Amino acid sequence: MNYRKVLVLAPHTDDGELACGATISKLVRMGAEVYYVAFSSCQDSLPEGAEPDCLIKEMRHATAVLGVAPENVDCLDFQVRHFEDHRQDILDSMIRLNHKIQPDLVLSPSVHDIHQDHVTIAKECLRAFKKITILQYEVPWNNYTFDNQVFSCVEEEDVQRKIEAVRCYVSQEGRDYVGEDFLRGLLITHGVQIGHRYAEVFEIPRMIVKEGDLL
Secondary structure: OOOOEEEEEEOOOOHHHHHHHHHHHHHHHOOOEEEEEEOOOOHHHOOOOOOOOHHHHHHHHHHHHHOOOHHHEEEOOOOOOOHHHHHHHHHHHHHHHHHHHOOOEEEEEOOOEOOHHHHHHHHHHHHHOOOOEEEEEOOOOOEOOOOOOEEEEEOHHHHHHHHHHHHOOHHHOOOOOOOHHHHHHHHHHHHHHHOOOEEEEEEEEEOOOOOOOOO
8 A cells, every 4th residue: 555644543642653753764764644643631630840841852852763854743732641631622623624635544542542642533533534444453461452453564774763752751760661672572472473583463343445445
């Protein structure tokens, strides 16, 4: 499939890099125009003494490492852990993004994600982008179940960019899922499943096969 415009929906500022950063790097490397939108800067979750906008700054550094153009990166201001209370506003935001960007691929969290914000983004994504191919990414510490339906093969340079992007989130240091060993190990695990060195996995609630596609 030849995706020209890709929209990454991140509930919080670091979710896209952690879940599918290597795939984002690959898409940019292959010439796709990638957009990255986070729905919360998570001010209520910041360590004591941190600047209120530190995660936004870290997000901009991280997405730049992955090759996303700065003008294609945005952060909305929904309150962390309260997305369900603003479900309709979130849906309206997605509908506006759809009209503005007109992506042909959207990356979102899984509907099996148990984080209340993540699952809200996943469900509203299915409504807002119902005529577009959607891949739902893995967040293993939040997924009690996940179907490895799509494997995105990535290369060492993509893995390195993912690790470097996650390192930009200095405010999140110490969390067990931001370490290089875990990030690389998960990529290797999924790669072994398909006979490739590295891979990221997705669920596929919707795929649109258009005229001219190989399938």
